[in-house]
Structure formats: structure tokens, C-alpha cells
Amino acid sequence: MNGSREFPSQYSPADVEPRWYDRWVAAGLFTPYPVTPDPAPGSPRFSLVIPPPNVTGSLHMGHAFEHTLMDALVRRRRMQGHTTLWLPGMDHAGIATQIVVERELANEGLSRHDLGRERFVDRVWQWKAESGGKILGQMRRLGDSVDWTRERFTMDDGLSLAVHTIFKNLFDDGLIYRAERIINWCPRCLTALSDIEVEHSEDEGELVSIRYGDGDDTIVVATTRAETMLGDTAVAVHPDDPRYARLIGASVALPLTGRRIPVVADPHVDPEFGTGAVKVTPAHDPDDFEIGRRHNLPSLTVLDERGVITAHGPFFGLDRFEARPAVVAALREEGRIVAEVRPYLHAVGHCQRCRTTVEPRLSMQWFVKVGPLAKAAGDAVRDGRVRISPQELAARYFDWVDDMHDWCISRQLWWGHRIPVWYGPDGEVVCPRPGEEPPAGEGWRQDPDVLDTWFSSALWPFSTLGWPRDTPDLRAFYPTSVLVTGYDILFFWVARMMMFGLYAMRDQDPVDAVPFRVVALHGLVRDAHGKKMSKSAGNVVDPLDWIDRFGADATRFTLARGANPGSDVSVSEEWVAGSRNFCNKLWNAVRFALRSGATAGAGLPPVAALSVADRWILSRLATVTTEVDGAMEEFEFGRACESMYHFAWHEVCDWYLELAKTPLNSGAEAAVTTTRAVLGYVLDRLLRLLHPVMPFITEELWTALTGADTIVVADWPATGAADGPVPDPAAEAEIGALMRLVTEVRRFRSDQGLRPGQDVAAALDGIERTPLAGHEPHIRALLRLTPPPPGFAQTASLPVDQVTVRLDLAGAIDVAAERRRLEKDLAAARREQEQTGRKLENAAFTAKAPPAVVAATRERLAAAVAEIARIEATLGSLPTA
């Protein structure tokens, strides 16, 4: 149907890509089946859910990378005939999105409080609509073969039901609890954060040693946060520390305040560190909180939610960072109290979203009791129900899962799933079942907080399929086949999906309770020099920019080509340009094939009809098919791409297409027919192999070549199929010899600085006695050599293997250049002789090495010796300059 399509000499993605995506969607190719019960019983299922992008903005190169890998996996499975679902969607990204919208409001001079909760949330929904649309557009441009009929959002009704349901279940099982704890608090975002939302960096600070007490009863403590001393309620020392034994149980005066605080003995204190004495601030330090609990110390809160001092006195109203030097200065004024101040490098926690220094804060929050959940999550990987690729990263997973702290899930935000708990006037705490009327009336109110955005993400693999309802999709596609995501969110997301998936599906067979069978972790996208892409470094590339300029396929190929399990990928404009060139190469190969009348779809001609060149390229195709198939199975996209690139460019285009020209132009009907069929077959299969990575150009070319409707559901070339090509070592050896001969002659010409046409005539002496006899027409065509006229004037003689090429040169050869070339070859041959010779003289080698290796070494030695003799003879026959 497309045979008459125009094929310009350059591939233009802009003319091709826009034509296909909507057609694919309209044809329902990305939809496994409509939402009906059990549609395709018995067929293998392949499903995966997209890591939902945040609605905060647009997709970056990391998304393009991740989507390329997922799409490649999905498209291959679809071609393999699996009932395939790639489920798209987006994440409301609680804190991140709220910050973005707040920033937008700030530009209008407003805060969220000016709008009030309801209007603010409406505003965020409005933002979501715009930003989300942009992301969907990007996914279409990338070619993501997602099922749009099943698109979800973490805050849509179904997912909100799932959130409420699992919260209720966990609550009833005692796995969610509310408690007053020291949590990580962001004084800018004004919300609690979980441990992993805090990023530590080595920051410079000051370690201040302060003398507490007066008279003889003094004790020196050190701190990096002097302002917190206002909230000190004790000094702790190690129970066995003789220096302080006499003070234990006594009290000392707290400078600046005059309060007396006890000295307590606690084994947590390290007597080796500093003075061996620690100030205890239970309200503002997690360690101190624990010490306080053990010794029944009061908690004195001296900082408010914005990090401002609330303790009465001269520091009241100061920000914590102003208060810190102010406290030290005040201590100095009292004299002798500051024992030492020295610069100190220590790890400081920052809010992942806004970089503000996190403040440990005592507050009432909701937590998930992770113990049993994390145990199950670890076991599922340990016992092999879930495989992590690459395996090395499993260690990181275990480290985290096996030593996880309870997860603080409440956030003091407005954008997110509101905690489904109501508090009564008499202290009642009620979590109604979904659908059940929440308690109402005087004094009842719902918890104002929302859930950590990762709480809903953790349900994604099953909430998107309809859970908690028992839907056909849930039955068909859970567990999902594979999860593709970056190693950087192993903890944030993967571990939590494991916990919640196993918990939600705890009634299922344990094997089928897991959220995914395999976790395929990829790395980060970096720039050409391996640097992380970041706005501040100015090396961020928008994938759409590349798609516009080089095409989606080139962008995808560049990303896939660098992808190895778990490792980062470096990309740059030069490389995507290289991929664009590759697209162009494919384009022109098919253009040539079409012009040559290549036929695809009829299968292979009988083996007897094939030429050696045909057998060779089919042999290579067989091997490449196996390589690509195997590599993709193991998420080794880089290897798969290398294999296809090399085969397509350097074997099919560089050699086979050139070799094919001889039979195609021969006029011999049988040869023409066979060559057309093989050419068509090879390109057909190559395009199928490439399709998962380069969907658009392969669709365009394949439909043109075969006349079929779409490559999207064409059969994936199976490894070792009965009717497929097979490896043919004899043909490979023969074409290998042909390549050597042709290359040698070209090298000779290049070294001699010969212009084309200066050596058109040549004799190929001795070729009739070699396997290359039948290839003489090929060789002459590739080298543009005519047969020698009778009695031609031969001026150069070039031996290659068993053949001597005698060339008719316009002038005398450049003897010096030829001598240089031969001497270089000679040196190489001598090195080889020496090396292999030494090896064979090694008695232990011949005794212990495998016989095949020994035999190969013997052959190499013999070849080197022959080569040396040949070169020396040639050198001897050169006229002296």
C-alpha cells in the first residue's frame, strides 16, 4: 500500500513521526483488550506500570531514558504475542507540586493562606491539568506505547479509594499509629519529612564547648547548635566515666538561664568523644529525646515551626541561625563559659525539595510500623520471588529494608490525600471504612494533614489495576512483569511498593503477591563528560529539543545505546547526531532495496538457490537475532543496540548491499529473484529487531517494504526458528576471505595515493585455485577493476593469501610508501611469530592448555611464518629507489 511513497535521499523525522502515533492509538494497538472479563485466556501476559512522573513540570532526559527502555521492553513483548499492558499515569507529587504552585502564587503576591485550603487545592488541580497535558504530549512524541484508556492519576477517585482502604486496613492491624516523636521538620515547607526526604551534606559549622555549672561542679559540653541549650534539661555522661562519677545525680546550673539541670548517666554517651559529656535537649534532638525518655526528663520546646526561638528572654523571636551566634556571644559576655570554639565539618540534613536545613522537631505525627512489612519486602527478594537487576544493587536494597525506621507518613500540607481519621470531642480517634459516613457533629473534625506522596505511589502497581476491587485487570496483570526505574528511588518507591503490595495481597499465593517479578534498575542520564545534568551546571537538555532536531528515534537510540543495567548513561549532541545518521543509513538502505525490487514477506528462498553472500548475511542475521534477543531479555539495551548498529551499518550496508549489486544487475532472473528476496528478508528482520527501540522509522520503512499495515504487531524474530536463518561458518569464512582481499587492495591503493581510475585493470592470479574463485565478479565490482587486457602493463603485484593481484598502474608505484607499509606488516608478523613461538616452546602450555587453544596457536605461528616469507619476497622484488 505504500510502495509508491516518496523516498527522498535524506530521512526527515518531522515528515514521518507525526503520521504514526495517532494511528497506532486509534487502531488500539497499545490496548491489550477493552475492559471486559477474561478476554484472552491462556495467552502470556506482560504488564508494567509507568513510574508516574510528577505533575510538577515536564519530562526531562531521565524520563526519556526510562520511557525508552520501558517502551522497548513492551514493544518487544507485544511483537512476541504477549497480551501487553503498559499503564500510564502521573503522580500528584504532594510537596513538590505544592511548592511549585506556592511559588506561582508568590509571584502574584499571594500565599496559600490567602486563598484558603479549598481554593488553593483547586488551584493545584488547575496546575495539574496544564502540566499534565504537557507531559502527555511529550510521551506521545517519544512514542510511548502506553494504553491511554487506562491512564491513572494518584489522586483520582479509584486511587483515593485504594489509599483510604489500605490506610484503614493498616490502621486496624495496628500497623499505622499516631505518636509524638522527634521527626524531621522543614521550617520552610512547614511539614514533617520522612528520613529519606532528608539529604545530608558535609557542612561547615562550629563546635562550641560550653562550661555548665558553677563553683567546683562544672562540666564542659560541646555542641554545634548552641541555641538549643535554651531547651536543655540535663547533661549526660557515660555511667562508667570516672571523671564525672561524682556529678551523676547532682545538678548543674545552665548558663544564661540559671536553671539547674541534672547530670544523668546514659550508656549512649561516648566517653571518648569530646569531653565525654553531652547536653540533652529532648525536644530538639532525636538522641536526646531517647535519653530524655530513659530518664524521665522534661521536653522543653524552644523553637517554633519556623525555627524561631520561643524561649522567653533576650533571644525570643530570633531565627535559629541568628540565635546561634547570639547565644555564643552572650556566653562570652558572662566570661570563661565558652571553653573553646573551633570550626567543625559535620553532616547536616536538608529538605530534599527546598534545601532548607531540617530541624528535628517534637510533634504528633502518623507512622507506619514497618517492621513486619519490611521483613516481608526483604524476604521476597531473598527467596527469589522478586529479582533485582543488576544483582549488585540488591545489597543496597537489603541494607535499607532490613534496618528501616518507622515511616512518618503525615504531612502538614494541603495537596494530597487527606488522612482519613476523625477526632472526637472526647479524644476519640476514628478511621471509618471507605464509603462509611465519617463521624459528624459537635466537636468532631478530620485530621488536617495529608499523606506522604509516596504512600499513594506505593500502591501504584495494584491501585491502578482496580484494587481494592477484584477487577479483571487486577487478575490479568498483577503481579506486573517488571518494574523499570532508577536506582535513585529504590528506597522511596521500590521498597515501599514491595511492602504495600505484599501486604495488600497477603491472601494470595506468596508467589503472586509481589508487585512485580523483576526490578530493572537503570542509572542517571549524564552529559558528555559524565556530569550529572543540573540546572545550575547549565547542561540540561530538553528531550523535546532533540526530538525536534534529530527525531524521536535518534533520541531513543542514543539513550538505549548507552543503557546497561544499573549504570549511568552519558549523552551529548554529537551522539544523538550520530544516531540520526544511523537513521539516515537505514532509510537509504531501504530506499535502495525498494528501488532494487526487494521483496519481503515471502520467506526465504530455498538454501540451494542462495549465493555465498546470501548465506553469509543470513548467518550473521541469525547470530545478531540471538544476541539482540538475549540482550533485551537481560535489559542490556546497550549491547543490543551495538549489535544491531554494527550489523546494519557495517555488514548489511557496507558489504551485503554492495555484494548484492552484482547479482541484481546481472540480468540473470534466478539470481535477481533470490537476491531481492534475501535483501527484503534481511531488512525486514532487521527493522523488526530495531522497532522496539526505534518505533517510527521502522514503521515507515517496514510498511513500505512489506506492504503490511503495521510493524507494531509483527512477529518478533525468534531465535533459532525452524524456518529462520541459521549460522553458516563456511559462508562466514569465505566472505571473510573476500573482505580481506578487498581491504588489502584498497589499503595498497590508499597507501600509494592512487586516485580511482588509475588502476582499473588487474589480474587476480591464482584466484581460481581458492574458494574465492566464484567471487571474482564481486571483487572486481567492489574494487572497480576490469579484467586485464591482453598483455597489459602491470606495475604492481600484491599478494593476498593465495591470490596475487597484479595491478595496471598509470605510473610507477611509490616504492618508498610500499616499503614502509610492508615493513610495518613485517614487524607485526614477526611480533606474532615471536609471541606464538614462545608460547609453543613453553612445555607447560602444550601440556596443560586445552588442545583447541594449542592447535590455534600452532596455526597462528604457521600463518605468521608464511606472512613473513611472503612479505620478505615482496620486499625483495621491489625495485630499489
Place this chain on the structure above:
RNA sequence: GGGCGCAUAGCUCAGCGGUAGAGCACUCGCCUUACAAGCGAGGGGCCGGUGGUUCGAACCCGCCUGCGCCCACCA
């Protein structure tokens, strides 16, 4: 403070026990009837250092050096 990973051609990386590879960059020659986004040829590497295992090490083991990442409540 723990744990993990990486050091191979100018750059980015593959190879992980038997003749050092790719892409890009570079040099030279070519508008050869699919493609100049191309064709042909070429240069370039004591595979971080150092010991060991082995007939044989870029590859396995020990140590050293230099980078990178993750985790961590030592004030």
C-alpha cells in the same frame, strides 16, 4: 563511621582467563549510479600502581593510589 562501585584509545564506554574493541573525535584520499547525515584507508592503548594465583591475567585474589555513589543519631 559503615557499605558498594569505578579506574581500558583524546572523550564516553563495552569486553571480565586464551591474537586489546566500539561510537564519537583525529589524519589522508574520494561528490563511486542507496546515503557527503556519505564512501575508502589510516594513526592512536606497558587495559591506574604493585604483589600473587595460573601454562597463560585487562579479566581471578591481596595491598596501594585516585575518583564516584549510597547509608549513618556520635554531641
